[in-house]
Amino acid sequence: MSAPAEQSGTLERLIEVRGLLSQFGDRVIHENLDLDLERGEVLGVVGGSGAGKTVLLNSIIGLKEPEGGTVRIFGHERSGMTKAQEADIERRTGILFQQGALFSSLSVIDNVASPLIEHTQLSKDVIRELAEMKIAMVGLKPEAHHLKPAELSGGMRKRVGLARALALDPELLFLDEPTAGLDPIGAAAFDDLIRQLSNDLGLTVFMITHDLDSLYAITDKVAVVADKRIVAKAPVQELEQSDHPWIREYFLGPRGRAGKNAA
Numbered sequence: 001m002s003a004p005a006e007q008s009g010t011l012e013r014l015i016e017v018r019g020l021l022s023q024f025g026d027r028v029i030h031e032n033l034d035l036d037l038e039r040g041e042v043l044g045v046v047g048g049s050g051a052g053k054t055v056l057l058n059s060i061i062g063l064k065e066p067e068g069g070t071v072r073i074f075g076h077e078r079s080g081m082t083k084a085q086e087a088d089i090e091r092r093t094g095i096l097f098q099q100g101a102l103f104s105s106l107s108v109i110d111n112v113a114s115p116l117i118e119h120t121q122l123s124k125d126v127i128r129e130l131a132e133m134k135i136a137m138v139g140l141k142p143e144a145h146h147l148k149p150a151e152l153s154g155g156m157r158k159r160v161g162l163a164r165a166l167a168l169d170p171e172l173l174f175l176d177e178p179t180a181g182l183d184p185i186g187a188a189a190f191d192d193l194i195r196q197l198s199n200d201l202g203l204t205v206f207m208i209t210h211d212l213d214s215l216y217a218i219t220d221k222v223a224v225v226a227d228k229r230i231v232a233k234a235p236v237q238e239l240e241q242s243d244h245p246w247i248r249e250y251f252l253g254p255r256g257r258a259g260k261n262a263a
């Protein structure tokens with residue numbers, strides 16, 4: 001299902017946020033926040049702790065109702081969507097939550113199969129085959145199929161979460177701090193995997209991260225959440241030149257230099 005807005009212009013905008021207002025009680029998290037994500041773009045989203053990155057993600061995927069402004073996804077405005085449009089968008093979208101959000105009582109293969117069971121009418125055998133393919137795609141061996149999440153390392157859990165996010169062949173992938181909790185080698189391997197998959201599958205990616213190495217390794221552009229809005233959206237090399245105090249500190253502070261030199 002596609003909307004006329006998707007075909008307009010040469011770039012296809014998968015996400016369009018305009019004038020977003022997000023509040024919890026009197027506390028304003030976002031005010032007048034604008035953000036676009038074009039098809040094929042790999043966007044990093046950074047900002048200080050509590051700046052509102054996860055709230056922004058939740059507003060885009062429909063887990064939080066905005067207090068004002070508009071959120072369009074695949075050309076549809078979130079607030080006016082029918083159930084059928086919501087289901088369509090859910091099928092076209094994969095999400096890897098920060099903690100993996102795996103079902104602890106289900107094996108790896110059943111976790112990866114769960115979106116296929118929920119959203120398709122495919123036979124058990126086909127679902128199993130597709131789940132096995134996704135597991136292989138994220139670099140896990142068949143021996144992992146029957147393990148439960150508690151029996152996996154943090155890096156393996158992230159891979160299973162990614163395989164599940166990719167189960168329905170999404171066009172748009174949301175990642176919330178995918179490398180958090182991984183050691184530097186595991187994080188670099190995960191970065192490589194995301195970059196490779198986004199290239200091979202032509203994915204559009206919205207990735208919240210604190211990890212500077214990831215920004216340099218995989219993003220086309222980086223959006224900075226500060227002062228309740230997006231204060232900049234540009235390739236990481238351009239952001240290094242920014243005058244904004246938080247951006248300067250982030251990229252040119254001691255950890256920023258370390259990230260840059262490692263790239």
Ligand SMILES: Nc1ncnc2c1ncn2[C@@H]1O[C@H](COP(=O)(O)OP(=O)(O)OP(=O)(O)O)[C@@H](O)[C@H]1O
Pocket residue numbers: 024029047048049050051052053054055056
């Ligand atoms: N359900 C909620 N009720 C009340 N306040 C909330 C709720 N969810 C988030 N907040 C507040 O909104 C602000 C932004 O939170 P958010 O989780 O988006 O930050 P973040 O940028 O993702 O931070 P971090 O990098 O630490 O994960 C925080 O101050 C948080 O306390």
